[in-house]
Amino acid sequence: MRITNHILTGVALCGVIGFLPASAAAQSAPDTNSADIVVTGIRASLQSAQNLKRNSDKIVDSIVAEDIGKLPDVNVAEALQRVSGIQVSRDRGEGGSIAIRGLSQVLTTLNGREVFTAGGGRGFNLQDVPSELLAGIDVYKTPSADLIEGGIGGVVDLRTRKPLDKKGFVFSASARGRYSDLADDVKPMASVLVSNSWDTGIGEIGVLVSAAYQERAFATDIINVGAPNGRTDIIAGQTVNAPNGSYQPAIKGNRRRIGIDGMVQWKPTPELEVYGQVGYQEFRSIQTQFGLNIPTNGRTAVPGTATVFDGTNDIRSISYNNVAFNTFGVARDTYDENFQYSGGVNYVTDGMRLNFDVNYSTSKNTLYYSELDLAGVAPRADQDVSAGVPSMLLSGVNLNNIGSYTIGAMTRNENYFKGDMWAVKGDASFDVESDFLKSLNFGLRWAKRGMDFTPVRFFQTPGTAAARVNAAGFSDLFMSNPLNNMFSGSGNINQDFLVANPDALRPLDNFDAIRQQLGITTPVSVSTPGIYSINETTMAGFATAKYGFDLGAVPVDGNIGLRVIRTGLQVQGNRLNAGQTVPTPIDMNSNYLSVLPSANIRFGLSDKLQLRLAASQVLTRPGFSQLAPTLTLVPAQNTGSSGNPDLRPLKADQLDASLEYYFAPTGSVYLAGFYRNVQNFILTGTILRVIDGIEYSISAPTNSNQGKIKGIEVGGQTFFDFLPGLLSGFGVQANYTFVDSSTGTSIAGLSTPLTDLSKHSFNVSGIYEKGPLSARLAYNWRDKFLTGLFTNNVVVGLPVYRKAYGWLDASINLDVTDNITVSLEGSNLLRSKTDTYYGRETLVGNLEQDDIQVLAGVRVTF
Template identity: 40%
Template sequence: MIGSIVPNRLPRMGGFHATVSLLAMTLASATAQAQTAPEASPPAQAAQAVQAQETSGATAPSGDQGQAVDTAPGTPSAADDIVVTGVRASLQSAQNIKRNATQIVDSIVAEDIGKLPDRNIAEALQRISGIQIQRAFGEGSTVAIRGLTQVRTELNGRDIFTASGSSNSLSLEDVPSELLAGIDVYKNPSADLIEDQLSGTINFRTRKPFDFDGAKASASVTNTYYDLARRSQPAASLLLSDRWQTGIGEIGILASASYQKTAFRQDTISTEPFYTLDPTNAGDAATLATLGRTGQTTTLPHGTGIGEVPGDRRRFGVDVSLQWRPTDTLEFTGEYFRNDYKLRSYGYSYFAYTSGVAITPLAGAPFTYAPNGDFQSGTFVDVPIGNNTSIGARHSVTTDYSLNGKWKPTDRLTITGDFQYVDSKTNNLNSIVGLSGTATTLTQDISGAIPSFQITSAAGLANPATYNYGFYLDDLNNSKGTDTVGRLDGEYRFDGGFLRSVKAGIRYADRANRTNDTGYRYTGLTGAAGNLRYVDLGDFFRGSANLFGDIQAFALPTVLDYDATRATLGVTTTPPYLPSGTNSETQKTYTGYIAAFFKADTLPVPIDGNVGVRVVRTKVAVAGNYQQIDLITAPDGTQSTAAPTFTPVSQSNDYTSVLPSLNLRAHLTERLQLRLAASKNISRPDFNQLNPTLTITEPGTAQIDQQHTTSTGNPYLKPMKSSNLDASIEWYFARTGSLSVAGFYKNISNYIQTVITPRTVTFTDGVTAVYDVTTYDNASKAKVKGAEIAYQQFFDFLPGALSGLGIQANATYVDSQAPSPASQGPVTQLSLEGLSKYNYNLIGIYEHGLISARAAYNWRSKYLVTTSANGTGNLPIFQRPSGQLDASITVNVTPHMSLTLNGTNLTNTVRRTYYGITTRPRDAIMSDRQIAGVARITF
């Protein structure tokens, strides 16, 4: 909801339309699904490409262990290799990974050191068929694979995550993409892949010193301009690597670092929940009479508002790896990976709304309605004003230590041991100062693409006399997660025959997470508001919104300093961490698997593949508290919080999962192959979904008429189970040319979905309030089916400079069926959250001579954001169809130096959401366009 506990605001814009237009017209090309790779020629990168093929197309599941597979018929041998570089090298490398993998895999490979096609990992992943992303503050933040968000994240085939109370996986916006050599997406499981995903596994690969033949150095500097924020921010990366022959064998050391600062601003126009008037209710009947709508279905919104939220991100990543090969049969790899991420969002939200309380129309004012009776325009009177200044900040640090050893005692036997320890910490701060007032009139018009509204008050919105203090809310929380993992794998290879190898392994993982949260502390404020600042909203929504003008708000510079905010408001303490604000989760898994790899190349149609089973024992324990916080009202009306009461809650569970899998590949011709796969998999509830902690805080007098929300987990959730069928036909007609079509079907039981249940709470002083409690439940069944098509090609047959033209295109169709929780309003049958039925990428590429350019357009159809969002009156939220254009052009000044110009969100996409049906808009969201200049050197 507009007035909920979420920071809101944004600064200025930029007038670089001419620059954007010139860039868009100049670029004949695009960022790519598989664009990015080594220099793919000399031994360094050639060795990396060979290693990728020998490891089933990516880093093998047990970490740095390589899994040798037989080369597909028709795969070019080293003898007939042609040296390629740049985008062609990246596409060829990614295509070879896909072609030679034993599962269905898609990849993105760094075209050069520190050069993934997009600086944000989620933005790069959206170029792969079957992947859809959601954005936060203008950047990709989360992904869904084939319509499902239950995605596993790995770093070099091992666990990686961001400590959080809300997720078990890595926050994709945290890691600088410059640290990565490539990303592999496994779309169907096999027995040797780690379980715990429904949709797929995303594996991030870093570089190792043995990837290069000798010394290697690379550096880049970047400056990016954000037009809505009107700010520029720098970025830089550095990689140094070398290897030597010594008296104790060959040793290699690689160190890389990346630093990024980014800015953003997000402008939002919101419309509050819609309520249908009930003619049997006396108040609603009177409203219908005032509107002249007696006997007609009529639905009114209960307010509107804006949020202007600027902010900044900082990413700092370090990766250091040491490799030692004492003999030809023994190799050790140790790696230290550290990622440090900071996010700060702040600003203003301003709104006029009544929440669940009836809103009063202005008698005699003109009103218009959609054919179904939904309000489209009109004027209301005496509407409460909310005016918040806020900040939200997150600081996450994840450190990964790993050690891998590979021993080949014979030519047939390979034994690999792997150890990993992950330590992750996150700290969060939220601080909100709320003011109140009353609008004389609120005039709304939501009939256009961008809603407009006007608010008037007796003294004027830019007059400090309009505002009183309302409340102060602050919340501190921190999370710490650790993971200790040990794994032992063995593979025995046979000479010839149908059975080519047998692989078996065991794995133990001990994962723990602990979150401490103060909960939102409410401090009631009274009297005329002070420490105000004039806020110029003239460039809000780039000046295209028809709004109410400028305002006064609590000073943002004060809110940016948490201590100064409390001092100004006379709040002398920080909210305490209480036992009731603590929850913990532990998860131990004991795993064993066996897989057989086979090949029948004497058949009329040669086949190969693998069959195996993975057995996992899972033990989970969670603990938390139910906490209730009452208010104490002094004789003068001042309110303060009472000591909380709490009740401990704990629950444990254990279960065994048997997960068989079969992957088949038929080589129809040397260039055409068919894949078939069948498997079972599980996805465990994440820690947030299991967390039993529930906090109920009594609303103050300034909030009593607002909508009250809270959230909790469900410690009784079961893991989701999926039975999967996959098929893919792939035609590799050139080194960088392919066409593939894939189909998939998933039958899911115990599907976890978000639900909202009302809960009435009566506090010690007799005050009663109704809370919408967001929680989770196991819906009985869900089904996901769909198809993907992907095509890429360079048009080398064209004459001269035109031979540099290329294209990548992919499209995905996903359909789902799942039971929906009860939902008010006209929409009760809902798809899975985050799933667009259709999405596509169209990427133009040009690479010839010194010039390399790309232009990528990504589009997705409407999707369900949530079944019932906080502040929506238990209504589902959908996002309308939207697309975005990104582009880049690179000039390779010398073989060792390049200059790049990147443009992001060149279409100035406005993302719009609505409540179930399009006549009920919710949010219109505008984010930055970005122009970045990059200078890169490599030796």
């Protein structure tokens, strides 16, 4: 019932907007074409975004910061959550990856050039870019042949500012503080933009430099109730589903984001422009975590303590005897560093446009993971998963006495990803004078991209299983758990226990010293089977034709095009073939040709109403880690993973339609439908291999059969200009998306929705802007969604769902003068929680909560 109410609320709000054109038209709306009226602030941004959507020859949605430094939200992913058809996955309480109309295979471009973050995937980490650097974001939901291939979900283009966009001297700077309540810390944020242009004897010259710095303290509390396990030894004559334990990390850390952009434009003549641009992004996440890992598989239940949820065989509460457990101290640090260098020439005359562009990008992504555990045995453990915070309490052992422990496992993992890309593009467009054709556009693009990966793997436990090393002689390595206030100090879990100090584990020299102190002689070393190198070269050519004609009284225009790409792939690494126990080095070369047609057509049904139709074929190439023939083993879990260089690219046939009604400069409603038929979805299967006498369960990707996605989007925006006085400053944005999907799985005969895709989602934003005051209250809601499949000894392919949740943000800005604005913002104001379950809600999964954040600051613009 609650979900139904959320959906009806979203649809009703969109419906209310649908009635606004008539009432708005009956009032005297302001004349935005008058030279006496200057539109600024939120209105200007919404008006610009609406004009981009209305005038594009593709189906596109945009976010525009018309005023410098006013792009909403802190990073790109968070800004994109307001766009219909986009669903955002969150990472430690901030926007992370996105999916467009159900598909996460999204291509990111920066000023039309492909960008990436080094890693096992192909995409760009949207968290890397501070939003202050951007003038706007365009989301292309339908392609045309001139857009770079690679995103079956869509293309997200990040647009930075150019010095000649606004002539003369421009200066903008901001400073904010951000408070995170669980971390209980304030961190700084700042940005600056300086731009100037000059008319000289050699033409017009513009120079722009912008930079942004963000820090964020964060904390996350997690209780991961162990996956269900079918057991017959708990309640006589009955098979019950008992959680296999509890994993309870408390996480705290700091994230830093730096962005720098510089650009020079030179126009020696009005027709000719020469430009150069440099971009840099750095993203650093320093994270520590402490907690308990309490597995209960194979442990004996205390007789008579087990209860089940009514009408089920699912354990509600239970107690165990003699439960082994681990405490852990973990350092998990990641670093992204990206550079982009580009330059080119534009030449524009009446009827002709020429462009030549060269760009080079480099990226590094590094992970350092260090862990040291303490091991112990508790005489009793009591678990109850029915409470708001699922409980798991150890008793009968002094968790603050070092003598209660032996030394547990020691782990060191390091991932080194390095990538670079050269790209050269040239295109030409020529106007055509005819009753049908309006212009012809041709182009070529050559790109070469490389990716190298080197892993370091270390996992050892001092002593033997029969004779573990007592921890009492190593008390200097451990301390009391500093994060002992999980879920507001809940008494449902143990909060006070001893843990390793992650700061001592971070430097490799310290880690090695501790390793030797514990008597572990095996050194930290590179895992040779996991090394790989991939080089990919593409040559693409495209041709598009823009057309326009009158169909009776209805003007029609659009584009039709073809993009042809030859992809060459070289994969070097190590491969485990059937029947082998030792990986074999390989060097594989392959190439394939892709032909991608596209067509967009628009019918001008009236001055305000237009209908768009689109059909296209698109592709996404497999990720680098999916293609890599590497073998990575985890001895502690008898598991491993391998890539597959024989994977084929994902391809999709797409159909789209959009009906759009524009009734005011900032007022519109739309209804869109879409269909995607995707071939070669990549799924993960499992095989068993015996390596060095140990049987491993090794996962590897394979291409599956078709996946189908269909859905609708409905939404709109308006200001209530027809209301009197101060009330005319109110406005609203709302959209609702329905997506239905189905794809095969690694389990024969089983189909599921796409992972991380909600069937229903909506956004509602209340806006106020009048005089010096502007404010926004934004609520984002999404239905439950599939996160994966789980198999145990009773069921195969049990779906794992995250429950529906909403996310509330708010902001208020006050223009103290024409040049100074103060702001107050809040994020995650409802403290949304991650709440998952296995198939049904009585099989409890993961509970997670993140910070509420409050930001305050000032912005100065000249």
